[in-house]
Amino acid sequence: xxxxxxxxxxxxxxxxxxxxxxxxxxxxxxxxxxxxxxxxxxxxxxxxxxxxxxxxxxxxxxxxxxxxxxxxxxxxxxxxxxxxxxxxxxxxxxxxxxxxxxxxxxxxxxxxxxxxxxxxxxxxxxxxxxxxxxxxxxxxxxxxxxxxxxxxxxxxxxxxxxxxxxxxxxxxxxxxxxxxxxxxxxxxxxxxxxxxxxxxxxxxxxxxxxxxxxxxxxx
Numbered sequence: 001x002x003x004x005x006x007x008x009x010x011x012x013x014x015x016x017x018x019x020x021x022x023x024x025x026x027x028x029x030x031x032x033x034x035x036x037x038x039x040x041x042x043x044x045x046x047x048x049x050x051x052x053x054x055x056x057x058x059x060x061x062x063x064x065x066x067x068x069x070x071x072x073x074x075x076x077x078x079x080x081x082x083x084x085x086x087x088x089x090x091x092x093x094x095x096x097x098x099x100x101x102x103x104x105x106x107x108x109x110x111x112x113x114x115x116x117x118x119x120x121x122x123x124x125x126x127x128x129x130x131x132x133x134x135x136x137x138x139x140x141x142x143x144x145x146x147x148x149x150x151x152x153x154x155x156x157x158x159x160x161x162x163x164x165x166x167x168x169x170x171x172x173x174x175x176x177x178x179x180x181x182x183x184x185x186x187x188x189x190x191x192x193x194x195x196x197x198x199x200x201x202x203x204x205x206x207x208x209x210x211x212x213x214x215x216x217x218x219x
Contacts, residue, residue, distance in 0.1 A: 056217050058103055062116070064212040069116040072191055072209045073123065079190040079206070080127035089130040089157070089187040091179055092121060093194030094145065096218045097211055098133065099152060109144075113152035117193065117211075121154055130157040130187060134178045134199075136171050137161050158182070176202030 080088060095101040098118070099111040121131045131154065137145055139161045146159050160178040175198060179189055183204055192205035195218060200208035212218070 056102070056214055061103075061212060061218075065114060066116045068193075068209050068211050069120050072193065073120060075207060076120070076124050076127070076129065076191055080124070080129055083128055087130070087187045088128065088190050089132055089182060090121065090124045090191040090193065091132045091134050091182065091189055091205060092117065093196070093199040094133055094135040094137065094149070096213070097193060097195045097199070098149065098154060102218050110148045110151040113154065118153055120193075124191070125155040129190065131155045132158040132160065132182055132187075134160045134175050135162075136174070136198075138167060139163050170198075172198040172201050175199060176204060179204035 076090065092098045096114075098114060098121070100114055101111055104111050125131050133145075133149060133154075133156065135145065142159065142161045145161065146156060149156050149159070160181075162174060179192065179202070182189060189205040190207070192200055192208045193211065194200055194208075195211035195213045196216075197210070200210055
């Protein structure tokens, strides 16, 4: 089957299955985290997250993302400066971290990269750090997600998605286990980047960088 037809048929699956991976917010853990300055009011209005998401300004979001990336880059530069024999890696979330999922229709593929995050991943890759993706997306769209990341220009050294048993596990626990498994392969995770606290809590990374989610408005 032609690759284009495969993508079109699989897009419907992506639309349906991403509804299964809504990420709850949990309390912060021990991992050091850098968060962006808020562009929204300090007290969020009492409206559903879906309504808030519709009001997220794309340009403001990109500026807030760029501010966090600007802090992550010198950290990665410093840690990769004299890595020696240490196997280093960075870990990225996907939706609204690596890919602009919220701002593009799910059926219109490939979903574009978050430009600043992609350049950071390329920078880390060029300096010898492996680039892993740990996502709450289910395994049924592993191939499509891998294709999308590569099509968007990311180096991909590993992609972790949720198996059926993982779907019944708390997202933060699942992502912590995945980072622990990456470490067990001999990697030192020097940076962990995501837009939700569930991406970052649980340790197994030297430093976490939190992109904006505007109190859950962006999953």
